[in-house]
Each structure stands twice: as C-alpha cells, then as structure tokens.
Amino acid sequence: MTTVRVVGTGLLGTSIGMALSAKGFRVQLHDTSPTSVALARDLGAGEVGDDPADVVVVATPPDVAASVVAQQLRDQPDAVVTDVASVKQTVLEELREAVGGDALARYVGSHPMAGRERSGAVAARADLFEGRTWVLCPHETTADRARASIDEIARAAGASVVTMPAAEHDLAVAAVSHLPQVAASLVAARLRDLPDDAVGLAGPGVRDVTRIAASDPLLWTQILAGNAANLLPVLDAVADDLDRVRSAVRAICEGENAATGARGVLAQTIADGQTGHARLPGKHGAPPTAYASVIVVLPDRPRQLAQLFADVGDAGINLEDLRIEHAVGAQVGLAELMVLPAALEPLQEALTAAGWRLHS
Numbered sequence: 001m002t003t004v005r006v007v008g009t010g011l012l013g014t015s016i017g018m019a020l021s022a023k024g025f026r027v028q029l030h031d032t033s034p035t036s037v038a039l040a041r042d043l044g045a046g047e048v049g050d051d052p053a054d055v056v057v058v059a060t061p062p063d064v065a066a067s068v069v070a071q072q073l074r075d076q077p078d079a080v081v082t083d084v085a086s087v088k089q090t091v092l093e094e095l096r097e098a099v100g101g102d103a104l105a106r107y108v109g110s111h112p113m114a115g116r117e118r119s120g121a122v123a124a125r126a127d128l129f130e131g132r133t134w135v136l137c138p139h140e141t142t143a144d145r146a147r148a149s150i151d152e153i154a155r156a157a158g159a160s161v162v163t164m165p166a167a168e169h170d171l172a173v174a175a176v177s178h179l180p181q182v183a184a185s186l187v188a189a190r191l192r193d194l195p196d197d198a199v200g201l202a203g204p205g206v207r208d209v210t211r212i213a214a215s216d217p218l219l220w221t222q223i224l225a226g227n228a229a230n231l232l233p234v235l236d237a238v239a240d241d242l243d244r245v246r247s248a249v250r251a252i253c254e255g256e257n258a259a260t261g262a263r264g265v266l267a268q269t270i271a272d273g274q275t276g277h278a279r280l281p282g283k284h285g286a287p288p289t290a291y292a293s294v295i296v297v298l299p300d301r302p303r304q305l306a307q308l309f310a311d312v313g314d315a316g317i318n319l320e321d322l323r324i325e326h327a328v329g330a331q332v333g334l335a336e337l338m339v340l341p342a343a344l345e346p347l348q349e350a351l352t353a354a355g356w357r358l359h360s
C-alpha cells in the first residue's frame with residue numbers, strides 16, 4: 001500500500017487526504033498546527049503518523065513551500081515529493097539553490113486547478129478535485145518515477161492531468177486565475193460603502209463576478225507577489241482597456257457627437273468579452289457547451305427543491321448545472337436548471353406537467 005505524507009492540512013491538504021484515503025492510500029498528516037492535524041484526522045483525511053513515505057504532498061502556503069519541500073526531500077530519502085502551491089517557478093528556483101541534483105530529481109511541482117474561496121481543514125471536500133485539471137510541472141531532471149507517482153496521486157483524487165513547464169504554467173495562471181482574483185476583489189471593494197438598499201439589489205451577475213473576493217488575503221498576497229513578473233503585463237493590458245472604456249464613458253457624459261465612436265468602444269468591449277468567455281472549457285475540460293436553461297419558480301416552503309429534483313429525475317433528464325436565486329423579502333426563490341439543448345423541451349414539458357411555474 002502506498003504511504004502518502006501530507007504536509008499542511010488546510011483546505012488543499014485535507015481535501016487531498018480525504019480523496020486519497022477514500023481510494024485506499026495510507027495517508028499520514030503533518031502540520032505546524034496540531035489543531036489542524038487533529039481536525040483533518042477527524043474529517044477522515046488520514047492518520048497521525050511518522051512512517052517513511054512513498055510520496056509527500058506539501059500543501060503549505062506558497063512562501064514556505066520550497067523550504068518545506070527541501071526539508072522533506074532530506075528527511076524522506078526515498079520519497080517522491082510534490083507541492084501544490086499556486087505558483088511554480090519561484091518554488092523551483094528556491095529548490096535549485098537548496099537541494100542537490102539527486103534530491104531534486106525526486107521533486108515534481110504540481111498545481112490542482114481546484115480550490116475554494118475558503119481556507120482551512122473545515123472547508124475541505126473529498127470531491128474537490130473531481131473532474132478538475134491538475135497541472136504537473138516537471139523540470140529537466142525530474143525522474144520518470146517522480147512524474148508517474150504524482151500523476152497517479154492526481155488521477156486517484158479524481159483530476160485529469162496536464163503537463164507543462166513551470167514558466168508556462170505561471171504565465172497561464174496570471175490570466176486565468178490571478179487576474180480574476182484581482183478583478184473580483186476590485187469589483188467587490190466597490191460595494192463596501194454602498195447603502196444597504198443598493199446592495200440589496202444585487203443579483204446573480206455581481207455574485208458570479210465576486211465569489212472569489214471572499215478569498216484569504218494572506219494566501220493571495222503570496223500568490224500575486226510570487227507571480228508578479230507575469231501578472232504585470234496582464235494588468236497593464238487591462239489598465240489600457242479600462243482607460244479606453246473610461247474615455248468613452250467620459251465622452252458620452254460630455255455629450256460628444258456620435259462621430260467620436262464612444263459607443264463603438266463600449267460595444268467592442270462587451271463583444272471582446274463574449275469572445276473570451278466562449279473559449280472557457282465546459283465540464284471536465286470538455287469543449288465549451290452552451291447549456292439551455294429553465295428558470296423554475298420555487299415556493300418558499302420546505303421540500304420544494306427535493307420535489308423539483310425528483311420530478312427532473314423522474315423525467316430521466318440529466319442536470320448539467322444549477323443556480324439558486326433568493327430575492328430579498330420575496331416569498332419565492334428561482335432555480336435555474338441547466339441542461340443540454342436537446343433536453344430543454346422534454347424538461348419544460350415534464351415540469352409543466354408536474355405543476356411547476358417556469359420562465360425561460
């Protein structure tokens with residue numbers, strides 16, 4: 001049986017422990033905080049123990065990841081070691097300084113593209129990596145067995161594996177992860193001083209755009225600073241775009257004549273966003289899928305959602321996604337059910353027959 005040592009039993013470490021324990025790996029938990037270890041153990045992430053490990057997964061904050069990996073490479077002379085820090089190049093560079101070539105061959109950096117806006121073991125979930133991408137960043141001297149072991153761990157946790165060099169990874173995440181975090185935080189920060197009545201008007205749009213604004217400031221300071229060189233050009237480009245939008249809006253405020261093209265700038269901004277958004281992969285990394293959706297009015301009574309799911313299930317229809325919206329003070333909620341386009345009509349018919357009120 002493979003023995004996996006997880007060092008850092010917060011959100012990521014505990015989730016990895018839970019997923020691997022469920023797949024029959026023997027997981028041993030380590031953390032500088034005894035409370036975190038105890039909590040992770042109680043949540044079923046593994047046991048407390050110090051046996052020699054076959055694989056070590058370092059899931060500490062990024063600023064200590066390299067030193068913890070180096071320590072583990074020294075303490076566990078036969079183990080393959082990975083870290084799951086969100087930035088890869090700085091960890092690798094620090095390690096090159098800290099350990100010899102033989103030890104470095106047993107290291108392969110990695111990054112599960114899965115997480116949550118909450119930290120700590122209490123937020124952990126065994127299915128966190130299910131259907132998500134886990135990036136492996138082997139360096140020039142990574143041993144084949146190191147790559148194969150971490151590949152096995154990632155797949156056992158339910159992820160699909162993508163391999164790319166650390167530098168390429170860091171360039172990509174600047175755009176797909178780090179800019180979105182900055183954007184979410186900036187948009188959410190605009191809500192701070194808004195009157196309660198105005199915040200009360202918030203619908204799904206602002207929630208979608210700001211969900212990750214709830215993230216941990218300490219962790220994200222480390223992530224953004226650790227990828228500053230790649231983040232800067234992305235932020236420069238966004239600042240230029242924002243300047244263009246601002247000039248267009250100013251021109252409209254000042255009553256410009258239509259020839260300045262201000263409205264064209266606004267239209268192009270939204271159209272460019274559509275083009276970018278359409279490139280996002282669908283579920284399980286599949287090509288983008290446009291789901292059809294039905295909005296169902298849910299009376300605010302117990303068991304309505306359970307009944308709705310039962311009716312969808314009875315119709316033999318697979319839900320691809322689900323969103324629930326509760327208007328402040330309203331006696332109803334709205335459930336948006338997303339299905340493949342071919343299932344739209346059968347779903348509408350089945351729900352109407354079952355007595356539900358629908359919007360499309």
Ligand SMILES: NC(=O)C1=CN([C@@H]2O[C@H](COP(=O)(O)OP(=O)(O)OC[C@H]3O[C@@H](n4cnc5c(N)ncnc54)[C@H](O)[C@@H]3O)[C@@H](O)[C@H]2O)C=CC1
Nearest residue numbers: 008010011012031032059060061062085086115116119120
């Ligand atoms: N939060 C997220 O959604 C994702 C985070 N990551 C990466 O995973 C890593 C862990 O992040 P989270 O689990 O969110 O953080 P977390 O704050 O939930 O957990 C970190 C844990 O590491 C422990 N720790 C700190 N220093 C330590 C040390 N020197 N030795 C042993 N344990 C130590 C802490 O006590 C804490 O329990 C970070 O490097 C992060 O960049 C990767 C993908 C997603």
Ligand SMILES: O=C(O)C(=O)Cc1ccc(O)cc1
Nearest residue numbers: 086112113114115116117212
């Ligand atoms: O909550 C989400 O959707 C995230 O995207 C979380 C996340 C945070 C940090 C990472 O390095 C990877 C993923």
